[in-house]
Amino acid sequence: MYNFVLGGMQFKQPKWDVLTGRRDGRISLASDVTGNIPSPFSDFITLGKIFAKKGLNAADLVVLSGAHTIEVAHCATFSNRLYNFTGKGDSYPSLNPTYAQSLKKQCPNPAKSSTTVEMDPRSSLTFDTHYFTILNQHMGLFQSDAALRTDKKSVKMVKQLQSIDDFFFEFNVSMMKMGDIELLTGKHGEIRKKCHVIN
Numbered sequence: 428m429y430n431f432v433l434g435g436m437q438f439k440q441p442k443w444d445v446l447t448g449r450r451d452g453r454i455s456l457a458s459d460v461t462g463n464i465p466s467p468f469s470d471f472i473t474l475g476k477i478f479a480k481k482g483l484n485a486a487d488l489v490v491l492s493g494a495h496t497i498e499v500a501h502c503a504t505f506s507n508r509l510y511n512f513t514g515k516g517d518s519y520p521s522l523n524p525t526y527a528q529s530l531k532k533q534c535p536n537p538a539k540s541s542t543t544v545e546m547d548p549r550s551s552l553t554f555d556t557h558y559f560t561i562l563n564q565h566m567g568l569f570q571s572d573a574a575l576r577t578d579k580k581s582v583k584m585v586k587q588l589q590s591i592d593d594f595f596f597e598f599n600v601s602m603m604k605m606g607d608i609e610l611l612t613g614k615h616g617e618i619r620k621k622c623h624v625i626n
């Protein structure tokens with residue numbers, strides 16, 4: 428376990444080994460997003476296909492979604508689930524009603540585009556297994572989170588990952604796999620000096 432401070436807030440998180448020297452691309456295009464990055468509005472099968480395209484399986488999907496144990500999301504990424512799920516002014520059927528009420532308070536319709544809510548209520552500063560606990564209480568924030576309860580094997584994993592040791596172990600394995608997606612080799616791309624910007 429490792430503690431760090433970001434923006435004056437204290438975070439806890441697991442620690443894992445990361446291979447260094449990964450070559451990254453120098454060009455980012457908005458047009459590359461669709462079909463390559465999973466959408467919060469997707470169901471389990473669609474998410475599975477996007478992950479499979481990158482060499483990741485359904486188990487990786489479940490455990491990596493556990494990263495939503497920290498941080499926040501903007502109202503626009505889930506407000507359709509509160510106000511207009513099927514286009515008839517309805518809510519997502521299995522969303523916990525008390526949670527839906529609290530989300531509606533935080534994100535009125537329409538909400539300010541800058542408003543954010545915790546993805547893992549009351550535990551969003553701690554990297555823990557609480558995300559998997561709330562999934563079982565029908566409190567997954569995105570459709571993609573709730574989707575993890577719509578597949579038999581995934582439901583089993585959600586239960587298993589409530590063990591902190593299992594979660595940290597499996598998260599480590601899947602993070603290593605994610606770091607290996609579409610590696611550039613030879614003269615393609617570059618090894619970044621700072622991971623979030625090109626050199």
Ligand code: HEM
Nearest residue numbers: 465466467468474491492494495497498499500501504571
């Ligand atoms: C099932 C696939 C996933 C979907 C559909 C998804 C979707 C999203 C969305 C919509 C947000 C909120 C963005 C915003 O409103 O600003 C978000 C935030 C976040 N996601 Fe995911 N995500 C997925 C997988 C992952 C994975 C694999 C990780 C890391 C291992 C991750 C880590 C995070 C983190 C840390 C945030 C908070 C970012 C911030 O506050 O700036 N997510 N995700």
